[in-house]
Amino acid sequence: MSEAVFPLLMVSPGKEVILVSLDGGLNFRRRLTDMGLAEGVMFKVLHSQGRGQCIVRVGNTRLAIGCGMAQKIMVKEA
Amino acid sequence: MTKKITIALAGNPNCGKSSIFNNLTGARQYVSNYPGVTVEKKEGRLKYKNYEISVVDLPGTYSLSAYSEDEIIARNFIVQREADIIVNIIDSSNLERNLYLTTQLMELDAPLILAMNMSDIVEKRGEHIDYSELSKLLGHPLIPTVGNKNKGTQKLLETIIGVYERKIEFEKVYVSYGAEVREEIDKIEKILIKDEALIKAYPLRWLIIKLIEDDRLVLDVVEKSTVAGEAVEQAEKSRRHLKAHFGDSTDVIVAERRYGFISGACTQSLKLSVEDRHTVSDKIDRITLNRFAGVPIFAVVMYLIFKFTFVLSGPIVGWCEVFFDWLAGVVGGLIPQVLLRSLVVDGIIGGVGGVLGFFPLILFMFFAIAFFEDSGYMARAAFVMDKLMSKFGLHGKSFLPLMISTNGCAVPGIMATRTLENKRDRLITMMITPFMICGAKLPIFALFIGAFFPAEYSANIMFLMYVLSIIIAFGCAKLLKILVFKGESAHFVMELPPYRIPTIKGILLKMWERGWMYIKKAGTIIVLVSVIIWAGFTFPQNPVIEKGKNLTEDETAAVQMEKSYAGRFGHAIEPVIKPLGLDWRAGVALTAGFAAKEVVVSTYGTMYSLGEVDPEEADSLKESIGNDASWSPLKAVSFLIFSLIYIPCVVVMAVFHREAGSSWKWTSFMVFWTTALAWTASFIVYQAGLLFGLG
Numbered sequence: 001m002s003e004a005v006f007p008l009l010m011v012s013p014g015k016e017v018i019l020v021s022l023d024g025g026l027n028f029r030r031r032l033t034d035m036g037l038a039e040g041v042m043f044k045v046l047h048s049q050g051r052g053q054c055i056v057r058v059g060n061t062r063l064a065i066g067c068g069m070a071q072k073i074m075v076k077e078a
Numbered sequence: 079m080t081k082k083i084t085i086a087l088a089g090n091p092n093c094g095k096s097s098i099f100n101n102l103t104g105a106r107q108y109v110s111n112y113p114g115v116t117v118e119k120k121e122g123r124l125k126y127k128n129y130e131i132s133v134v135d136l137p138g139t140y141s142l143s144a145y146s147e148d149e150i151i152a153r154n155f156i157v158q159r160e161a162d163i164i165v166n167i168i169d170s171s172n173l174e175r176n177l178y179l180t181t182q183l184m185e186l187d188a189p190l191i192l193a194m195n196m197s198d199i200v201e202k203r204g205e206h207i208d209y210s211e212l213s214k215l216l217g218h219p220l221i222p223t224v225g226n227k228n229k230g231t232q233k234l235l236e237t238i239i240g241v242y243e244r245k246i247e248f249e250k251v252y253v254s255y256g257a258e259v260r261e262e263i264d265k266i267e268k269i270l271i272k273d274e275a276l277i278k279a280y281p282l283r284w285l286i287i288k289l290i291e292d293d294r295l296v297l298d299v300v301e302k303s304t305v306a307g308e309a310v311e312q313a314e315k316s317r318r319h320l321k322a323h324f325g326d327s328t329d330v331i332v333a334e335r336r337y338g339f340i341s342g343a344c345t346q347s348l349k350l351s352v353e354d355r356h357t358v359s360d361k362i363d364r365i366t367l368n369r370f371a372g373v374p375i376f377a378v379v380m381y382l383i384f385k386f387t388f389v390l391s392g393p394i395v396g397w398c399e400v401f402f403d404w405l406a407g408v409v410g411g412l413i414p415q416v417l418l419r420s421l422v423v424d425g426i427i428g429g430v431g432g433v434l435g436f437f438p439l440i441l442f443m444f445f446a447i448a449f450f451e452d453s454g455y456m457a458r459a460a461f462v463m464d465k466l467m468s469k470f471g472l473h474g475k476s477f478l479p480l481m482i483s484t485n486g487c488a489v490p491g492i493m494a495t496r497t498l499e500n501k502r503d504r505l506i507t508m509m510i511t512p513f514m515i516c517g518a519k520l521p522i523f524a525l526f527i528g529a530f531f532p533a534e535y536s537a538n539i540m541f542l543m544y545v546l547s548i549i550i551a552f553g554c555a556k557l558l559k560i561l562v563f564k565g566e567s568a569h570f571v572m573e574l575p576p577y578r579i580p581t582i583k584g585i586l587l588k589m590w591e592r593g594w595m596y597i598k599k600a601g602t603i604i605v606l607v608s609v610i611i612w613a614g615f616t617f618p619q620n621p622v623i624e625k626g627k628n629l630t631e632d633e634t635a636a637v638q639m640e641k642s643y644a645g646r647f648g649h650a651i652e653p654v655i656k657p658l659g660l661d662w663r664a665g666v667a668l669t670a671g672f673a674a675k676e677v678v679v680s681t682y683g684t685m686y687s688l689g690e691v692d693p694e695e696a697d698s699l700k701e702s703i704g705n706d707a708s709w710s711p712l713k714a715v716s717f718l719i720f721s722l723i724y725i726p727c728v729v730v731m732a733v734f735h736r737e738a739g740s741s742w743k744w745t746s747f748m749v750f751w752t753t754a755l756a757w758t759a760s761f762i763v764y765q766a767g768l769l770f771g772l773g
Contacts, residue, residue, distance in 0.1 A: 026292060026329060027145065027499075028569055033333040034141035035571055036175040039326075040334065046360060049369045053465055055574065060172045062359070064461040066474050066570025 008045070008065075008073040009052045016044045017075035024072040032073070036061050042078050083131045083242050088156055088183065089167035090176050091138030092575050094195045097225030098167055099135040102235070106591065109226075109584070111454045111575045113138060114478065114497040117148040119155055126235050129242075134161060137496075140175075142182040142284070143293055147496035147504075150295075156186065157280055163189045163241055165234070170207060170222070171199040173348060177340045180216065181253050186281040189241050190218045193234055197222040205349060212347035217251030226581075252283070253339040255332065258323055262290060262316035269309045276303040289313040290320070291329045359454075359576045366455065372462035379455070381541055383446040387439060388537035394438040395524070399698040402431035406687070417616070424687040425612030426605060432683030432699050433600050433676045436521040441593050443485045443520070448588040452580035456481060457572065464570050470552040471559025473498055474570035476507040480551065483514035484544070486592065488730045491516075492737050500568035506558050508734060509748060510551040512726035515544055517596060518675035522721050525679055529704035530711045547722055554755070599674065607673045608680045611666075614644030615688055635689050658720060658760040659713040659768075668720065674727050712772045716764040724756035725749055 005020050019041050022029040036058040037043065043058040052070030056063050065073075087095045091113035100107050103122030108115060120135045136155055137148035144153040156164060166183050168176040183190055192213070200207060213220035219237050223230030240246035255263070266286045271277055276285075280299065288296035290313065300309050317328045324331050366375055406427045413419040450456055456478075464474030475498050483491030491511040498504040515523060523543055527536050619638070629637065639645050640662075647669070648662030655665055663685055671678035679699075686702040703709060726734070731745065738744040 022330075024569075026327075029327075030141075030143050030329055030333075031145065031569065031571060033329070034143065034178060035573065036178070037571075038333050038337050039330055041337070047363060047367050049367070049372070049465065051465065053461075055363065055367060055461070059174050061175050062363075062574040062576075064457075064464075064474075064570070064572045064574050066461075066464045066572075067468050069569050069571070 003076045005074050005076050007071045008054070008056075008075050009070040011045045011048075011075060013045050013048050013054075016042060016078040018042050018078050020074045020076050022072065023074055024069075028069075028072065035063060037063065037073070080125075080128050080130050081242075083129055083163065083238065084134065084161045085131060085163045085165050085238060086134045086136055086155055086161035087165050087167055088136050088152060088179070089138060089195075090140055090169060090172075090179060090573075092573060093138065093167050093169040093172075093176060094225035095135055095138060095167045098165075098193060098195065098223060098231075098234075099133060101225060101228045101231045102131075102133050106587065107135065108588070108591070111452050111578055111580075112457050112478065113573050113575065114148065114475075114494070117151075117493050117496040119151055127239065129239060131235075131238065139179065141179055142288075143291070144295060145499040151496075153295075156183070157284060159186075159188060159281070161188075163191060163238055165191045165193055165238070167193045167195050167223075167225075170194045170197045171203070173207070174337070174340050174344055177216075177343070178336060181336045181339060182284070184217065184252060185284045185287060187250075187283060188281065191234070191237055191241055192216065192218055192220040193230070194220055194222045195225050197230075198224045198227070207349075208347040212343060213248070215251065215343040215346060217248045219246050219248065253336050255287075255335045258320060259290070259331065259335070262320060263287070266290070266309065266312050266316060269305050269312055270300075270303075273303045273305045276300070276305070287332065290316055291332050292317060292327075357576070362577055363458065363574075366458050367462060373466060376459050376462050379450065379459075380544070383443070383450070384541045384544070385537045386446050387442040388540060391439040391442040392533065392536075395435060398435040398438060399700065402427060402435055403698055405431070420616060420688070421609065421612060424684055425609050428683040428687030428699075429608030429611065429680035430600055430604050430683075432525070432679045433521055433604055434597070435699075436524055436679075437593070437596060437600075439524055440485075440517055440520065440596050441589055443517075444589040444592045445585060447481075447485060448585045449580050452578065452584055452588075454575045454577040457574050460572060461574065467552070468567065468570075470556045471506065471563070471567070472510075472552070472555050473500070473503040473507070473567050474572065476503065476555075479507050479511050480514055480548075483511045483516055484547075485515065485517050485520060487516050487518070487595075488512045488514065488726060489733050492730065492733050495737065498568070502563040502565055503567050505738060505744065506555050506563055508737060509558060509744075509751075510555050512730050512734075512752070513547055513551040513554065513723060515547050515722065516675065517592070518599075518727065519721060521676055521679045523718060525682070525700060525703070526714045526718055529700045530709070530714045543718065543722070546719075550723060550755075550759075600676065603674050604676050604680055607670060607677045608684060611644065611670055611677070611681050612684050612688075614647070614666075615639050615642045615684065617643060632689070639685065639688060655720075655757075657765070658757065659710075659716045659764040660720070660760075661708060664717055668724065671721070672725060672728055674729070675721070678721060712764060712767040715767070716760045719763055720756045720760040722756075723752060723759055725752045 011017055019037060019039055021039060022032055041058060043056045045054055045056050047055040051067050053067050054065050054070060056065060087099055089095045096107045096109045096116055099122060103124050105122045107120060116135060116137045122133045124131050136152040139149040139152045142153050144150040164183060166180050209220050209222060219241060221230055221234050221237055223234060237246065263286050266289060270282060270285060285296060289300060300306060320328050320331060406423045410419055410423045413422060460474050460477035463477050467474060467476060479491040479494040482494050488511050492508050495504045495507045498507060523540060527539050531539055644666050648666040651665040652662040667678045667681040670681045683699050686699055734748060735745045
């Protein structure tokens with residue numbers, strides 16, 4: 001079974017997803033990884049503001065993700 | 079004999095480092111429910127038994143890969159082994175993410191103690207952490223603490239002593255990166271150990287892993303070593319090899335192994351309640367972070383802060399005015415010597431009293447802001463504003479510096495820009511931070527709005543002024559972004575703390591701390607400058623009054639002021655500000671305001687006090703200005719706009735200069751630009767006002 005991989009931008013609030021890859025520069029990847037958004041991690045989209053601005057919950061951490069990042073965060077359904 | 083121990087507190091942002099620091103040292107360091115409040119290392123001392131322990135509170139950091147100024151400060155202190163013991167403060171309610179830093183600290187081979195902070199929240203959630211099991215798995219002593227309730231401090235101190243005296247020892251544990259990575263680690267190790275100075279200065283294992291991770295700053299360090307060429311080449315080779323083998327870049331591989339290690343440790347020691355709860359925070363967020371309502375809610379919150387501040391403090395500010403008038407009368411009666419009486423009554427009470435009269439207003443404002451800060455809402459506000467701010471070339475993280483500066487002070491505001499990773503973002507934010515209405519400018523606004531507008535509108539007009547300050551700041555940011563600082567902004571990711579009900583004690587403490595700063599400033603620099611201003615208006619004495627004119631006492635006082643040193647200075651610059659509707663007195667007040675913005679108010683206090691000959695009929699400063707026929711509401715608005723924008727005070731300029739990398743280019747640009755902009759804005763407002771017949 002092939003699993004569809006899509007950017008976080010397309011995930012609606014309330015859905016749980018697994019992070020597949022971070023398609024950005026080294027600093028971008030590291031920053032997110034350090035804050036808990038590493039490859040293979042499951043997280044939940046809590047709110048979405050449109051334009052990719054969203055709040056996700058990883059473990060017990062709520063992370064606010066600003067504009068322009070969500071299209072670089074590739075996820076699959078959990 | 080007492081022994082000296084240095085310990086460093088390291089941990090993620092908002093994990094409660096500063097409260098542990100306060101518990102240990104008895105200090106009252108600023109604590110807030112917002113990540114990134116500590117941007118500098120702070121040192122405190124305590125005596126415990128036979129030990130003198132010096133505690134260093136480091137800025138919060140998520141890992142030892144540093145991006146921003148504050149994180150670099152933390153990382154350098156940790157890796158350069160300046161501390162005997164590192165105490166890693168861990169937010170236990172957020173275990174996995176917090177342990178990510180821990181896995182890196184473990185690689186430093188330095189004595190490490192883990193303080194499991196906020197352990198009460200874990201219990202309240204019905205979860206259970208097996209501390210002794212976790213301690214064994216991580217290979218370091220582990221102490222549960224509750225920072226805000228001062229629990230576990232004693233035990234922590236005992237453990238610090240125990241570790242220092244090597245009475246507590248653990249078997250070292252490392253993250254296992256697997257055979258492939260280990261081989262590469264060994265290869266690089268063989269090269270690095272040849273440079274003794276290097277491995278003396280930095281922990282070897284950490285250096286190697288950072289090289290494999292492709293860490294820019296570590297590469298810079300190694301490039302300066304004697305084995306530079308060889309080491310860099312091998313690191314490059316190792317990275318390529320691992321990438322080919324695993325199909326992922328090395329930073330991803332390393333991170334994956336660390337999280338794997340953590341998740342292994344957590345499954346063995348942590349009993350979670352698995353259900354997916356809709357916490358209260360999530361429910362509140364659904365409203366406050368609503369896509370459409372978010373920004374309006376923020377505006378309403380700010381408006382309520384002003385309303386609250388002005389409505390409640392209004393009467394008390396009135397009493398203060400009455401008190402200082404009374405004080406001036408009483409003290410004036412006690413001092414017979416004319417010049418000395420004038421110094422005390424006109425110079426000090428007139429000047430400083432004008433500033434201190436607004437103290438209640440400042441306290442109420444601090445109270446309201448502290449409430450929202452501690453509640454966790456301010457972090458949300460940064461997120462809500464991110465979209466709007468990014469349109470103006472600003473970063474979501476620019477929000478905190480602007481907020482600190484609003485009603486607070488631009489000095490800590492500029493310091494707070496250290497959390498911005500991108501240099502361009504940081505400079506832009508630093509340049510617009512002084513436009514906010516800080517605690518020192520607030521009295522100017524309160525004074526003139528009070529003097530020229532009816533009391534029931536004062537909160538609303540004040541709010542409009544704040545909106546104007548934001549429009550100016552954002553507009554300038556956009557201009558700077560287009561003209562000077564082109565390029566992409568850094569990404570915005572921020573941790574949102576849970577909502578908490580602020581404690582009265584916490585708010586009062588904060589309110590008092592900031593309020594005390596205000597009083598201290600009034601008692602020192604403002605007194606000093608007030609005396610200088612008074613002297614400027616008082617000397618030279620008895621100017622030759624033209625013969626043939628019979629002047630009243632009031633007129634004599636006016637002539638004395640105009641012919642004084644300060645008066646002559648004011649007249650000299652009057653032509654420049656005349657098109658703005660401002661006179662020589664405004665010139666003196668604004669110039670003096672460069673020392674500190676409160677001085678604008680104290681200077682007017684001194685001037686009007688000197689102008690009033692009979693202390694018995696002295697009006698409050700607000701009434702004096704309101705009754706002065708040379709003012710008009712339009713002139714007052716022009717004056718306020720100038721005060722809002724023109725050159726920041728000398729302390730802010732000094733901090734700006736330092737934080738902008740001691741660049742004279744930016745400092746002089748700042749001086750010129752703010753003054754030019756202030757003049758232009760006031761000119762437009764005043765001339766347009768005249769055109770519409772508002773003068």
